Amino acid sequence: MVASSSPANIDKSIPSNEYLLEMNIKKVKNILIANRDDRFESLKMIDDIQGLGIDLHFQHEIDQTLDMIYKECSQFYRYYGRDPHEAALCFRLLRQEGHSVQESFFGNILDKEGKFEDNLQNDVKGLVELYEASELGVEGEETLDSVRKFTFNRLIELCSGRESHQEREIMTSLMQPRHKTSRRLTSKRFITMIKIAGQEDEWLQSLLRVAEIDSIMLKSLIQEEMTRTFKWWTELGLEKELLKARNQPLKWYTWSMEILQDPTLSEQRLDLTKTISLIYVIDDIFDVYGELEELAIFTQVIERWDLERLEKLPRYMKVCFEALKMITTEISMKVCKSHGWDPTDSLRKSWASLFKAFLVEAKWFTSGYLPDTEEYMKNGVVSSGVHLVMLHVYFLLGKELTRDKVKLIESNPMLVYY
Structure with a gap:
């Protein structure tokens, strides 16, 4: 038997x-x-x-x-x-x-x-x-x-x-x-x-x-989160629309895993991975895909959340915008439900700042302009995406959410530099 x-x-x-x-x-x-x-x-x-x-x-x-x-x-x-x-x-x-x-x-x-x-x-x-x-x-x-x-x-x-x-x-x-x-x-x-x-x-x-038991349990958690990350990325469909853009979900998840190491922050890690993935993809759109005129309109769309101007843009930009809109809405709803604060406006402003910084670099490249160190660094602290990530982490963790602190962190990307 x-x-x-x-x-x-x-x-x-x-x-x-x-x-x-x-x-x-x-x-x-x-x-x-x-x-x-x-x-x-x-x-x-x-x-x-x-x-x-x-x-x-x-x-x-x-x-x-x-x-x-x-x-x-x-x-x-x-x-x-x-x-x-x-x-x-x-x-x-x-x-x-x-x-x-x-x-x-x-x-x-x-x-x-x-x-x-x-x-x-x-x-x-x-x-x-x-x-x-x-x-x-x-x-x-x-x-x-x-x-x-x-x-x-x-x-x-x-x-x-x-x-x-x-x-x-x-x-x-x-x-x-x-x-x-x-x-x-x-x-x-x-x-x-x-x-x-x-x-x-x-x-x-x-x-x-x-250490050994923790490693075994952590390995299982990471494997589960990686599986969910790859599934989300595949279903999002951006890799099919942007064949020349970076396709690195493992790398993007690794950033989140290092920033939010507490094993109990699984959902926050996955949400942050989505944000980081879009930073890389949008950076590639500005560096590889878009014409300067299209990039300027794309930036205006993000600044004003203007759906009418979106119709003038190529399909891959529309798909990217929809992904950005969906992710921002999802994260905002979770933060509001968990911590009683709606971060939608703050997140939209931060994305707009990133787009404007990318557009500045695109204009530099197109015109052949070489900025000095101070000018480059001032724009670079925004175009690095670190400030945007930091803002998302702040809201996802939901600690000490006050009007003054939100205003400080959303309006002062130079905190990253210092």
Whole structure:
């Protein structure tokens, strides 16, 4: 007799992934909280959690721990100035979470002449962490600029003569700084490192189980969302109308997946993917398809939502407009239902701004005009589409929707530049 494969025959004594995940998350949280009195240990734990890309499960505990460290160490270089690795890690984690940490801290690892201490020259861990910290510098921070140049050059020198895996780790840190790299793309490397380093460490083993189970569950969610994205794109029909336009639904979804990483934001990710896809397609219409006169009329249609002028345009522009209209309406209805705010006018204005920026670039290209850097950047912060995406994310998340904040974000694309 062949055993049935019905759900009734599933062994219920085997814990589900959800149960195992919650159990190990709880264990990690308890260990993280228990170690708060040891600041450096807490920082290393937070760094491991973030490196594995699972910080969403521990955000409350991470925020509490970093807030506590920041309050206790408002002059934290007095506490962490002894060790460059420790100090740089503290600086990086606090600054990337938005705490106001000044570059003057790094003066403690310089000698009286403003040069780096000799004992730092061969400290690979310290050099790598200092380089990572320097990547969070902003314009005008000369000390961080010096730290970046020194650590980069010294690490390149130290690569020669080292074993291949050590050289590879150093070069990976230099080419892919943590602050500028997707955590999901680097999590596999950190899993491997933890497997090697933490075979007998209960904390690291629990952390590893969270990362592995989370990865399995996340993979299933991503596959489902990708399937829905490809289905939507195919049914939309723009790929048939615009054969020369980019046809990259996977790329467009990847942008949304990185911007909105919380697994519970599935619908918001899919809606944002639709917006991003249209930015790319419309950009191709302005760059590849449209004549300047047609593009000017197309822009006027979007500015005024003028259906009469739409009739003067070629079919592919009409189809594109209908897709834009449908997506904007869908998103506006969802935001209104979920958050009690109708973003239709704001979204239409933002699309109009994007079209006008694309039209400016089309006119430049047609006339052979070469703008200076300032003129190009002023238009580019709009034509990049980042401001439009940021506006959609703001409405899709629905947090702190007030008239003043909506007015600020919809009217000030230079926020992207700064």
